[in-house]
Amino acid sequence: GAVVSQHPSWVICKSGTSVKIECRSLDFQATTMFWYRQFPKQSLMLMATSNEGSKATYEQGVEKDKFLINHASLTLSTLTVTSAHPEDSSFYICSARDGGGRNEKLFFGSGTQLSVL
Amino acid sequence: QKEVEQDPGPLSVPEGAIVSLNCTYSNSAFQYFMWYRQYSRKGPELLMYTYSSGNKEDGRFTAQVDKSSKYISLFIRDSQPSDSATYLCAMDTNAGKSTFGDGTTLTVKP
Numbered sequence: 001g002a003v004v005s006q007h008p009s010w011v012i013c014k015s016g017t018s019v020k021i022e023c024r025s026l027d028f029q030a031t032t033m034f035w036y037r038q039f040p041k042q043s044l045m046l047m048a049t050s051n052e053g054s055k056a057t058y059e060q061g062v063e064k065d066k067f068l069i070n071h072a073s074l075t076l077s078t079l080t081v082t083s084a085h086p087e088d089s090s091f092y093i094c095s096a097r098d099g100g101g102r103n104e105k106l107f108f109g110s111g112t113q114l115s116v117l
Numbered sequence: 118q119k120e121v122e123q124d125p126g127p128l129s130v131p132e133g134a135i136v137s138l139n140c141t142y143s144n145s146a147f148q149y150f151m152w153y154r155q156y157s158r159k160g161p162e163l164l165m166y167t168y169s170s171g172n173k174e175d176g177r178f179t180a181q182v183d184k185s186s187k188y189i190s191l192f193i194r195d196s197q198p199s200d201s202a203t204y205l206c207a208m209d210t211n212a213g214k215s216t217f218g219d220g221t222t223l224t225v226k227p
Contacts, residue, residue: 004160006160032213034215041220041222042219043205043217043218043219043220044161044205044217046214049214093160093161095160097213105151105163105166106151106163106215107163108153108160108161108162108163109160110159110160111158111159111160113158
């Protein structure tokens, strides 16, 4: 299957700093990528849909100024957690569809564990 | 009420057992049905992807979709300790946004 690379896999930062997470589709072009947050023993919570060359679409309740998403190319989307606080500590995962269709298969990155001290 | 309800588990079975994982849904617009396996602190891995009602088999895994009952299942035959993970069902409408179940944690004991 298609490969989605996400890094870093683990990051620890001080409260008030910003953290950038990268998501790359390695062997396909991804017009759309998705960003999720996952708490322990819970399912994936969709945060936003990242569209190449345009603004991201955020889910209700997700602060767009807090979670900045950039999708500058067909193979790269970034999520920046700005002015991180301990409550932002979580597991963040990206995904991308292999193919231009809306219902092509979804492939996930390996996730990033963010710990804010 | 959630659109997708997944049997919560956890499930613990002996090696070699047949495992049945189940989800129900309420949105009749769901057209695509997936099962993902997620190991601890890793991203989900796509196991099965189906479009219509019926069965789809891939090795030891069989996905079953019953649209009339709004019920999907994943069967694992000859379960192995390496199958120990959390399994997520997911469903898509034509809009392309997936809705996930909460996951079932499976432990296969040697």
